[in-house]
Amino acid sequence: MAKSPLPPRDAECIFCKIVAGELPCHKVHEDEHTIAFMDIFPASPGHVLVIPKDHHPDLLAMPDDLLGPVMAATRRVALAVAKSQGPDGMNLFQANGVAAGQTVFHFHMHILPRRTGDGVLSTEHGKRAGDHAMLAREAEALRGALADM
Ligand code: 5GP
Ligand code: ZN
Numbered sequence: 001m002a003k004s005p006l007p008p009r010d011a012e013c014i015f016c017k018i019v020a021g022e023l024p025c026h027k028v029h030e031d032e033h034t035i036a037f038m039d040i041f042p043a044s045p046g047h048v049l050v051i052p053k054d055h056h057p058d059l060l061a062m063p064d065d066l067l068g069p070v071m072a073a074t075r076r077v078a079l080a081v082a083k084s085q086g087p088d089g090m091n092l093f094q095a096n097g098v099a100a101g102q103t104v105f106h107f108h109m110h111i112l113p114r115r116t117g118d119g120v121l122s123t124e125h126g127k128r129a130g131d132h133a134m135l136a137r138e139a140e141a142l143r144g145a146l147a148d149m
Helices: 014-019 064-085 132-147
Strands: 027-030 034-038 048-052 089-093 109-114
Touching: 014 034, 014 048, 027 064, 034 064, 048 064, 064 089, 064 109
Parallel strands: none
Antiparallel strands: 027 034, 034 048, 048 109, 089 109
16 A cells, blocks of 8 residues: 555644644744644743644653654754844753643644743742752662663
8 A cells, every 4th residue: 555645633633723724823843754834822922832744642642753853942042042033041841740730732843942031931940959868769760660661
């Protein structure tokens, strides 16, 4: 049987519909594996999403061989965002699961331009020292999980 030229997709997924051209977007980049387009509910001016053309719900479902192309496209678009928006900084992030704030279940990287003091994304890391006994237990559990993979 001939291989379909269309990427694997989910019938209900809005990002698959954008990839297929069935929904409009403000596209800024396209290559063999990825597209990037403006977020229609931007958290800051110049907020861009970078997605694989294939449907994978989140990072945990992403095949290793797509991660390189997606990060390469993300870096390329981030350079363009830096050039065109001149932000003071940028956050790159992605959410996995409802509890993490994920609302579209097709893997995507956010590129979020930041201005000093804009308060757009509050982060808790680096503020309160961790408990070393707890960190050691967590690291031990993680090493065990990695060894089983
Ligand atoms: P998540 O919350 O899953 O990390 O991010 C999903 C992002 O997709 C949100 O920032 C939201 O504004 C954006 N978004 C949702 N629907 C659409 C759409 O139809 N077109 C575009 N361009 N962005 C969308
Ligand atoms: Zn999809």
